Amino acid sequence: MLRTIAAVGFAVLYLILGIPVLGIEYLIGKVNPYRRDISSLRMVQWAFRVINHICGVKTTVIGFDNIPTDQAVLYVANHNSYFDIIITYSMCPTLTGYISKDDIEKVPLLNIWMKRLYCLFMNRDDVKQSLKVILKGAEQVKNGISMCVFPEGTRGTSEEMLPFKNGSMKIAEKTGCPVIPIAISNTRKIIGDHFPRVIPTHVIVEYGAPIYPNELSKEERKSLGKITQNAIQKMLDRAAAERV
Secondary structure, eight states: OHHHHHHHHHHHHHHHHHHHHHHHHHHHHHHOHHHHHHHHHHHHHHHHHHHHHHTTEEEEEEOGGGSOSSSOOEEEEOOSOTHHHHHHHTTOSSOEEEEEEGGGGGSTTHHHHHHHTTOEEEOTTOHHHHHHHHHHHHHHHHTTOEEEEOTTSSOOSSSSOOOOOGGGGHHHHHHOOOEEEEEEESTHHHHSTTTTOOOOEEEEEEEOOOBOGGGSOHHHHHTHHHHHHHHHHHHHHHHHHHHO
8 A cells, every 4th residue: 555655655746846847848849849858758758767666667678669750650569557558658669659448537736737638538438528639630641640549448347358439540540650569468467456556566568560541541531540450460479378
């Protein structure tokens, strides 16, 4: 419990002390929006790395060089824990917005940071609103901002992935941007079945080879979600086999 208390305490302190920083960042953005965005990104990444350290999360990263740095991409990952976001966001090489449940938009201060960092909030029960979010995500990719989605739609309760919802894959279909499959192993062990107690855990994050929608056949593009999920599953299986 001490790790949990320390991590939550740090997060709350960061958000409170970050209030004047948000004001400074706003002023920087008036002169140089890109500098504001990058500084905000690096500050949040630092905070997430501190939280990982407090919680005893050690990460092995594989395939990081598969990420193109000269264009925006769509990251697609499996989802078992809130730590999936904390861990992967701390490693994003360029500006990246995440698509999150709209409940998170109600969290004071956190919602401001997320909006500053191009995160979008989706109500999965509202088809019309969800479509608007996907179109906004595609627009951001066209403007050079990568997006990250968890197409299972919710956190899994086992190592088995839920079927991917195809809606979020339309960001890649509409923009032609590379899809980067991400396989995240072991994050459920950090806090999953024993909430709120945190257990130090070794996490494996593997970035797969880019999938280029424009290089797929018409039939394959219709199955982009399935192709991506299969790529993630192969990486998860490999990580599981190496742990045995």
